[in-house]
Amino acid sequence: MTRQARVRVALLFGGVSTEHEISCLTAGGVARAIDPERFEVVGIGITADGAWVRIPHAELLSYEVVDGRLPRVPADRPEAVLLRGEDGPEVATRDGDRLADVAGVDVAFALLHGPWGEDGTIQGLFEMLGIRYVGAGVAASxxxxxxxxxxxxxxxxxxxxxPWEAITPAQWRDDRAASLARAGALSFPVFVKPARGGSSIGIGRVDDPARLEAAIVEAQRFDPKVVVEQGxxxxxxxxxxxxxxxxxxxxxxxxxxxxxxxxxxxxxxxxxxxxxxxxxxxxxxxxxxxxxxxxxxxxxxxxxxxxxxxxxxxxxxxxxxxxxxxxxxxxxxxxxxxxxxxxxxxxxxxxxxxxxxxxxxxxxxxxxxxx
Known part of the structure; x- marks a missing residue:
């Protein structure tokens, strides 16, 4: 009996958001658990600077917390390219002015957290390249x-x-006092969050209204748009x-x-x-x-x-x-x-x-x- 070809799954991970390491941790977990009899893994890491690189499945298996340190995508790996080939979506390695190791992709599994990955951007790329992908579409993401x-x-x-209040960069710039007044009208404690962040990065609990402005400024380090939620x-x-x-x-x-x-x-x-x-x-x-x-x-x-x-x-x-x-x-x-x-x-x-x-x-x- 002829053995059925494995489904080729491109795992995309890392990225330029503040959740780079968490994405790598997730990718390591999936790589270790995915059924090797059914699926062939193609690792595509995105460095913190935005470069796309090929990461072998065997290397992905080591992505875990070691001595309190989280994994990151190394920059010194071969450059990866996603493209739409004649027979469907493909992944390749750029070698100078030519493409090598070209392989078809059946499904993309974007394990990216935060902006430029979880927010519809990568999903839009998949749609344009005709790549089937795991998870929510552009709008819902x-x-x-x-x-x-x-x-x-x-x-x-x-x-x-x-109850919540949102503070946009323009609102904060044009009338900071009004922004603080809206947020301060919520019942305390409140939680101040980057609007488009995750993994609880940049979040602050505020019990004293006098500390609200500092918490907003801190959250703005991660996203210029901030939400303040009533606790x-x-x-x-x-x-x-x-x-x-x-x-x-x-x-x-x-x-x-x-x-x-x-x-x-x-x-x-x-x-x-x-x-x-x-x-x-x-x-x-x-x-x-x-x-x-x-x-x-x-x-x-x-x-x-x-x-x-x-x-x-x-x-x-x-x-x-x-x-x-x-x-x-x-x-x-x-x-x-x-x-x-x-x-x-x-x-x-x-x-x-x-x-x-x-x-x-x-x-x-x-x-x-x-x-």
Whole structure:
């Protein structure tokens, strides 16, 4: 019997955003878990300076935290090129003025976090090159990356979202006092965030209105547009994974819960990726059947309202009265074995390798073009 050719999956990772290392960590996790019998991995790393390079699968396997250091894409690797060939999308290595090692690409899996990857930009490139790809399309990725636009879309769809204010660069430049007054009218504590950032980079909790301006300036180091969100004091932080079903409503995982060990802490970068004793992830979360049905329905409605394809993680707050609120939707969540998205799916019965295969199969089945 002739052995069926493996599906060639191009993993794209790294990038120029502040989440470069997290993307590399995610890529290492996927590379170690993907089924080598079904899939052939082509590694395409994007350096912190924006250069595209070829990274062998064997090298990707070493991308993990070592002595507290996160991996990065090295610049001294052969230059990678994506192109639209006569028989479909291809990846090649540039060797001077010629292309070498040209190979067809069946599916692209962009494991890029943050701007210039998770925000619709790389998805637009895939659409133009005719490459099938894992995850959300251009519009859902772009809106989901901008916390202000995302909350506007959710509110317009009738989803429960907490109070927030957005501060654009022009508003801050033209009338800083008015911007501070709008944000200061929220109930404290508030959380000040880069509008288009992730991995909790640049986020600050503000309990004292006198510290609000400094927190905004700090967030602006990472994004000139900032959102200020009213905090949910004493609320439970619940996260659920959602996967598209081409033949019916989206599938929703069991929930996971983030449990901080001190009352004034929050789930920042170190707690997510360099944890010690400050946070616990309870998977599955301990919720009663009524609440479980409520939050799974809310996660599915959020996924559908935002017109997401492929996958997403929906983050909720459950307040002291048992009412669920949507915090945000993440179209490319962390994807290491210890990230919440794979963990909640494993608890639901879909292990890490099967999760990757499911997402690639969805990408292969999804039509290209307008849909």
């Amino acid at each position: 772009a809106i989901g990356m901008d916390k202000d636009l995302m909350k506007r879309a959710m509110a317009a769809a009738g989803l429960p979202v907490g 949910f004091v004493g609320a439970r932080e619940i996260e659920l994974g959602v996967i598209e079903d081409l033949d019916g409503p989206p599938r929703v995982s069991l929930p996971g819960e983030i449990r901080m060990h001190t009352a004034d802490a929050f789930y920042d970068f170190d707690a997510k990726y360099l944890p010690e004793d400050q946070v616990s992830l309870q998977v599955p979360a301990d919720v009663d059947p009524v609440l479980l049905a409520d939050i799974q329905d809310l996660a599915a409605r959020t996924f559908a309202a935002m017109a997401v394809e492929g996958l997403a993680r929906v983050d909720l707050f459950v307040d002291a009265d048992g009412v669920a609120w949507v915090n945000e939707l993440n179209t490319m969540p962390g994807f290491t074995r210890t990230s919440m998205f794979p963990m909640v799916w494993a608890a639901t019965g879909l292990d890490y390798p099967s999760l990757i295969a499911t997402l690639v199969d969805l990408a292969l089945a999804r039509p290209m073009g307008l849909r």
